[in-house]
Each structure stands twice: as C-alpha cells, then as structure tokens.
Amino acid sequence: MARLLNGIKVVELAGLAPVPHCGMMLADFGADVTVIDKKHPVVEQRMNRGKTMKEFDLRKPEDIKKVRELCKTSDVLLDPYRPGTLEKMGLDPLSLWNDNKGLIICRISGYGQTGRMKDEAGHDINYVAMSGMMPTFAGREASRPWPPVNMLADFAGGGLSAAFGIVSAIHARHHNGGKGCVLDCSMTEGTAYLASFVQHYYDQSHLFTDKYAAFTGECPIYRYGKVKEEVAIENAWKNVFRTYKTKDGKFMAVGPLEPKFHQNMFEVLGVDGDDLFSDPELITKELEETFLQKTRDEWSKVFEGKDCCVTPVLDIHEVGTYGQHVDRQNFTKSDKFGGTWIAKPSPRVQTMEELTATATRSKL
Template sequence: MQPLSDLLVLDFSTLLPGPLASLFLAEAGARIVRIERPEGEDMRRFPPRFGETSAPFAALNRGKTSLAIDLKAPDAVERLRPLIEKADILIEQFRPGVMARLGFGPEAMRAINPRLIYCSISGYGQEGPRALEAGHDINYQAIGGLLGQSLKRGEPAPLPPTLVADIAGGAMPAVLNILLALRERDRSGQGCHLDIAMTDAMPTFAWYGLAQGQASGRYPQGGEGLLTGGSPRYGLYSTADGWFLAVGALEEKFWATFCAAIGLEEALRDDRRQEAATRAAVAALIGAQPAEHWRALLEPLDCCCTVVRTLEEALADPHLTARGLLDRQAEEPGGRRIVSTPLPLAPVFRDAAPALRKVPAVGDEAL
C-alpha cells in the first residue's frame, strides 16, 4: 500500500527539515526529485562517509533522485518547466524572498501549475520582524520559549533537546500540512502556499505551562513546571556510576511503586508537601547505586522508570529491533549499504522506498 504513489514532489530544500519531510512522502510512495546546485547540496559533504557518499545525506535521501541545475541561470525555470507542470508538491527551505528572486516563487510556480502545493519551510516564517534572520534549531527553541521551560537562572545549562525545531517544528508540520492541502485540493482543484515556521511550533511543547499561565495569571518559571523540573516524579536522576535514570512516575500508582522500590521514607512520599526535600531524598537514593542496579530493579516493576540508553544500546534494544525500525538501508553508488534513519510511519509503508540512486548528470538530459 503506497497511498502517495501517484504524486511527484520537487524538493529544493537542503540539510534536515525539508529532506526529512520529503522522505516521509517517499516512504508513502511519492516520487521525489531533488533539485540541487551543480556541486550538490551541503549535506553531501557531511561526515562520516562511505566511499563517495555522506552517511547523513544517504539516510535522509534514500528513495529519491537528484537533478543538478544552476537556479541562477537565465533558462533555469524553462528547463524545469516540464517537471513543474507535472509536480504535485514543491518543498523549499530558503530564506523568504530567495525563491522569488530566482524566478521560482509561489506565484510564478502556481501560474505554471495552479494545482501545485508549494511548501516553504523557514525558521521564522515568510513574514514578521524576524523573517529574514538567520538561525538554527537552538535559536528557534530559545525564541519560542521551549528552552526557558527547563532552564533555571544561575544554574548550569543542560544541552537542549536535539533538533526539536528542525524535526517537530519543520519536517513534521510540513508533512501534516501537505497532506491537509492535498485533501483540500481534492475538493477545490487548487493548490496553495504553505508557510511553515519552525519557531511557531515551539510554544506547542509548552502547552501545559501556557494553560497554567492562562488560568492563573502566572506562567511557570524555568524548572517549576510539572514536566520541566518542578516535580520529583518526573525528571532525570544521576546514578552512582555517572549515568541517568529517567523517572516518569506521575500517576499515584506508579509513584507509590517507585517510592517503595527505592526505599523512600514514608514522610517524604507525599511530595506535594515538600517537593524540594522529596526530590533531594530521591536523588540521594538513586545516586547511591549504579545504573544497572536500577535497570534490574525498576524496569520490571511497570512504574515508568527507565535507565537512559546510549544510542548504541538503543540500536540493539530488543523492542526496537522487533519493531523493524532499523531495517531501512540506503545505498551509495558503489553498492555499499548503511542503516538509515527510522521513520515512525505505519508498518504498511515500511518497504515503500527504494534505495538511494546515484545523482544524474547535470543538464537537460537529467530531466
């Protein structure tokens, strides 16, 4: 079952958000044609490498073909016109205005193909005071309030959640809105221009704090929220060997099981009375034993407590391997295969995308 097998996608994007979005579409059967500059996009040069191929590039671009063309050339639009006329979706990730200056703006493209769904992914959106600012994932998290939920003033700053803005603020909303736009096009026969701003999605992750602020008139400060450091029931605790236990025992039944297992004194189990004292006592108990002790004791108890896995351990986890999440492989031109990025798509789509093909030659023959 490949529900998007009749769709053609032109992907002008680079690096992570756009290519990941088009990879989701490829997994569901869409034909993806990447439009790259003659020397290839920057991700092709990211280490590590397998022969001629960048492993990160291969992981994100399996199942796609690439067309190399200089978009600044006077005849670039005409050379791509045959593809534009047939395309269903166009994805781009330049700063606002760049595609229009090149002659590939949404109005120009939809004049050629009114059914085209044109998806722009950017850090701050196509309009607004920050629209033209440069940024990366960490900046979008900072501006959007996500980092401020867990940071406490005067304390060492933890590393931010990795690539939340790029993936959950860029790639995921792009795919969701493209699918919604396809549904609308089924009814109206018309395409549209989608404005996906990675920063816009960041307050979504602070939904609980937003609800608290709206209801009480006071927004929680860094480290105060139920899910952002304010409760001893939800957080990371250091173990004796320098690793971490992730505790998510929010519900009373899980909390009671957890407290009994670690031997927390009865007077501190009602954490609503003295959250700081309870947290300190839990931290001391967890810090007295190595991670493997807590793995063996707590994980079988069904109390929402798990030892943090390294990436290498996660790849070997029996659950992940049983689910087939790591079965995808990408192929470099020489034939060598690498395990590539898993996607949370329904199992029915998991074998939809073929291996990565070699980049066609530059020129009209690649069309």
C-alpha cells in the same frame, strides 16, 4: 509501509534539516520525490531515502526552466530558502500557478515569510528560544536555559509540521476545485504549536513550577541520579551555541555555528574572537561578562538585523508580545490556563485568491 501518497509528485529544492526530513517523510509514505541539488553540495544530504536525485545549477536560467517544467506536472514544491529567494530565482508562486494551479508550495523558514525577522539567520536554538518554551525545557533549577538537541524546531516544528500541512493541502484540493496554496511554515511557530500542552496547563504548578514538579527535571519520580556540575568545555563551538545571562537576569540564545555568523557576532559585541579555538574557556568567560553589560531587550535591539543567529530567550508569559510574533499575530492571549499565550496553528495556508490580493495591494 502503505504508500498512502502514491501518485503524489514532489519537487524538493535541496536544503538543510527540515526540508530533506519533510521530503523523506513524504517519500516514505509513497510520494515520488525529486531532489534538485548542486553537483558538489556543501553539506552531505543523508535523508534521501526513496528519492530521485537530479543535479541542477539554479544560477543558470536553463536549469530554472527545468525546475519549472517539473513543477508543471508536480503536486508539491518544497522551498528551503529565505523569504523572497524563490521570487528572485523566477519561481514565484503566482507564475508557477499559471502553469499548474494545483501546485502546493511549502516554504519552510525560521521565522516565516513575513514580519521583521523574516530575513534573519537562525538555527534550532534560536527558533526554540523564540517559541517561548526554552526556559520550560531547561527545568526549574537550571542555571540557564538549555537548548535541546535540534530535533525540536528543525524536525518537529519544521519538517513534520510542513508534512502535515502538505497532506492537508492535498486533501483540500478535492473540495476547492483543485487549487494549490502556499504553506508558510515557520519553525519557530511550529515549535510553539507543539507546546500547546504546556501553554494550556502551565497554571498547574505541580507539573511545571513547583520545586519538585513533574516536568522540571527535579521530580524524584522522574529524576535518576544527580545532575553533574558543568565541566570545562572541550569543543569551542559549544561556546557559541548556548545561552548567556544578561544584566537583568534574562538570557540571549547564541547559535552562530558558521564562521560568517560568529564573525558578525564578534564584530557586533566588539569582542576579539581570535582565542575562540585556542582557549574556549577564556572566550566563554569574556562572552559571559560581555552579555552581562546590557539587558536582554537592549541586546535584542543591538542584534536586530545583524544576521548573527543571536536571539532573546522568551518565556511563556511574554512570547506573544515580542515584535516578530506581533507582526505575524502568532499567538492569542488566553483568559484561561493561567493567562498564557497560545500558539496559532502552523503552518499557515495562503490561498491563490489571498496571495493574488496581497500581490495586488503591494503594487498599489
């Protein structure tokens, strides 16, 4: 493969799916990628092809200084953390730019660096749900929205979108005096942007909304065999990584894989989760009955700020009106294409001047 990014230096702060994927793509195309990881990471990193590995303890000031030194001579910093974490570590963009004005800081997060949900936990299922696309993926006849495998938000809306933003920012330095920028890469917004085709053609009923439309999973041309009815769930985690119908016939996306998140969820719901692993069918039934007690929007308010990886499933006609998307002005209403909401480009770019102005306003 041609090393198109030969000479580009990247510092990757170790994280989950989208960041190592982005770093791997950059390395695949010739970039010199250095991964900063813990000595004993909780999750084994397997997307380290072509990368140099370094073990730092970022709780130690001396190791933070080492990262700063690497950034002085690097082109890109990959940030896998929630908004504000770099600042708490002493690696805020403005101070890094004092040492290296050309540094491109790519911040990959679930919902972006601003907005009311910026600090919320989430996983691929939640970002896809928030993009407005999950009902379309499930197909017209689906009993409930079905989350696709985590390639969509983590790797396409996240890692791939970030890599494109980085390459664009590298190109821009040739025309802006060598200045870097912050790339605000939201996996939710990246997923919505990937769905531009659906947004622009959703009014074509033969593609999406007719009974045997091409992309519903019910079209005789594309569908082979019969869809089997849902069978008994074998693994308990599947019960907390699915959608649940609400009182108004809409759905909530429930994805609290980690113990701390599903414990938070059970506390919010007032449900006894002790049977989660011993009787998954029982807990599934209980959760189904519980979510039917309130409307989707009522549940959204209940879970707001609770850090449970529980989000509403939004559809293409309402996605632009939801709070987080309004905060960040993520969509524009189209007068064409059936009046759907059209996602704005992602990731976002913040110039040095814009970030400086924002920082100045926040101090006033």
